[in-house]
């Protein structure tokens with residue numbers, strides 16, 4: 001970036017590929033531009049030689065990739081004259097909606113499940129001044145309700161069924177291709193509603209498109225909003241791999257799941273909103289869906305934290321849990337380049353982290369011998 005140029009968010013950065021006008025008022029918190037971190041320690045212990053990266057989306061302004069979609073959705077809602085937005089959420093969408101609504105000076109209504117919402121996410125929705133409506137039901141119940149409300153009341157729905165959300169989220173694929181100089185061979189993501197895996201596919205397809213052609217059926221989902229960059233990387237696109245939590249894995253069961261359950265609350269979704277389009281993504285890209293148990297997810301979360309210094313929330317770790325398994329079993333071949341999206345920050349869910357941390361704090365007297373002993377006893 002040239003000297004003296006402040007990064008002001010992904011809409012400014014990718015203006016020519018997003019549905020905004022020259023005079024559109026942009027609602028931004030500087031989202032996007034997240035680090036692509038090459039993992040060192042985990043691959044070294046694994047056997048097969050691979051190039052493994054994590055795209056740390058937890059470093060967005062509200063701590064998840066939802067900010068990429070929300071900057072677009074709220075910018076367009078404001079442009080269209082909306083004074084309020086609404087969403088159902090397992091937590092991160094409500095955090096992002098609350099923050100971007102505060103920034104825009106409009107009201108956010110967020111419908112969240114009663115319980116099973118990570119503490120950090122609830123704190124964000126409350127702190128940003130949104131109206132938090134806790135329902136006695138799960139995310140899927142909330143989704144059904146907000147769709148009905150948005151059809152009748154003057155509020156804009158900002159869940160990922162809002163096409164602008166995926167337009168914002170596709171920019172993560174642009175960033176990855178810019179940094180690597182090409183698309184990775186595999187892109188692994190945790191899947192809940194399957195909006196994000198779809199958005200990434202749209203992004204990769206736009207880059208690989210030859211001047212203005214629709215090269216993905218998934219692109220029809222943009223409802224005409226996307227514009228193709230064209231000519232970029234001559235058709236090279238990754239295989240898209242989606243991992244679900246075993247207790248919430250409709251793509252594995254081949255049918256909706258009515259009582260989804262998992263420690264990875266961000267993907268505790270039994271009725272994915274992007275069901276049809278996500279199957280197209282899988283088919284077009286030659287990728288697959290698979291599932292991870294809660295135990296595998298938590299092991300991967302801890303592995304990333306302890307061995308790479310990267311603290312993501314449980315749902316995010318599903319991408320790495322699944323990728324590591326598929327690298328070991330050869331489904332992802334040796335020599336591949338792989339990007340795993342870490343969708344949200346570990347600080348979102350401190351309770352789960354503390355409950356599974358390897359070491360509890362050591363309590364000692366406030367004197368030098370006790371502290372020294374604690375250190376010497378715990379040297380590796």
Ligand SMILES: *Cc1c(COP(=O)(O)O)cnc(C)c1O
Pocket residue numbers: 064065066092093160190191192193194195196197266267313315316343344
């Ligand atoms: C929203 C979310 C997901 C799931 O993304 P979808 O687009 O619903 O598939 C995964 N991880 C985190 C942390 C999320 O907030």
